[in-house]
Amino acid sequence: MLEIDTVVFLKSMGVYITDARRMILSVFLEKENALTQAEILRFTNEAIDRVTIWRTLDLFVSKGIIHAIPSMDSLARYALLQTKNKAGCFNNHLHFMCDNCGKTICLDTVQVPSITLPAGFMSKQTEVIVKGTCKNCK
Amino acid sequence: MLEIDTVVFLKSMGVYITDARRMILSVFLEKENALTQAEILRFTNEAIDRVTIWRTLDLFVSKGIIHAIPSMDSLARYALLQTKNKAGCFNNHLHFMCDNCGKTICLDTVQVPSITLPAGFMSKQTEVIVKGTCKNCK
DNA sequence: ATATATTTGCATCGTAGTTGCAATTTATTT
DNA sequence: AAATAAATTGCAACTACGATGCAAATATAT
Numbered sequence A, B: 001m002l003e004i005d006t007v008v009f010l011k012s013m014g015v016y017i018t019d020a021r022r023m024i025l026s027v028f029l030e031k032e033n034a035l036t037q038a039e040i041l042r043f044t045n046e047a048i049d050r051v052t053i054w055r056t057l058d059l060f061v062s063k064g065i066i067h068a069i070p071s072m073d074s075l076a077r078y079a080l081l082q083t084k085n086k087a088g089c090f091n092n093h094l095h096f097m098c099d100n101c102g103k104t105i106c107l108d109t110v111q112v113p114s115i116t117l118p119a120g121f122m123s124k125q126t127e128v129i130v131k132g133t134c135k136n137c138k
Numbered sequence C: 001a002t003a004t005a006t007t008t009g010c011a012t013c014g015t016a017g018t019t020g021c022a023a024t025t026t027a028t029t030t
Numbered sequence D: 001a002a003a004t005a006a007a008t009t010g011c012a013a014c015t016a017c018g019a020t021g022c023a024a025a026t027a028t029a030t
Helices: A006-012 A019-030 A037-043 A050-062 B006-012 B019-030 B037-043 B050-062
Strands: A066-069 A077-080 A093-098 A104-111 A122-133 B066-069 B077-080 B093-098 B104-111 B122-133
Touching: A006 A019, A019 A037, A019 A050, A019 A077, A037 A050, A050 A066, A050 A077, A077 A104, B006 B019, B019 B037, B019 B050, B019 B077, B037 B050, B050 B066, B050 B077, B077 B104
Parallel strands: A093 A122, B093 B122
Antiparallel strands: A066 A077, A093 A104, A122 B122, B066 B077, B093 B104
């Protein structure tokens, strides 16, 4: 878990400091993998309304605190973005989805490759999802 | 549009030939981009029940006719997989999502790069989604 | 043509996404 | 420190997709 004061951090992002936002941020700091809205609801002991969670995730995405991860199962997943700035970690990292435990893990040490597109296409962002078996399930 | 007889094709896949399956396959053959369930419903003029569409997509995925494309917006998208076997097309291709027109396009001529994972992780499949502006919207 | 197997549509339920609004909470001002 | 202004929250409500059971309809096999 990262040593980050949620109040100081949220203040630095220029948003109102509320219990819901502090709790949701704490959950992200505690868990190292990507989270769904339902998981956050569970990890906060159903103390926060799901609409508030949804709106908070929206806010955090717009502020660049977290980012949405594409998935096949029609479930929005989010993960912390900018706080993990240890050496060797890439902001533009890739995501690993484990077939066995179902967790989505940010592989901060693996950089997203740059891709050459056909003429006429302009790239703004590249998302890579690798599926397979994770470290804990091998 | 690819010149493929839907009856012959479905028979070769070893599935029952029904109107719904022929219609849905035709829609995929007509459009070159990835489709959502709602788009298929629209393109078939609401002639097929959405549950049937859902189940057909499920069947087509299991038979390897189409494949699901990961997305951020919690909407399942599917695209044809094996029929496009022109030279220079990769089965393991990548997907482009246009910010402007919202279409998801299979870039068959761009191969998915192979990625080196940290020790303990085993890769089975890699999905790449590039977001930006497409050829038609530039 | 009949029998068997599969598929379809309808009903239905659960869950996520989304919006409006009044009550509450946070921040600011005096 | 109280009053005011601004933003957030929870609730209700609605839409849409995912998913399953079942009887009716359709496709295949005999």
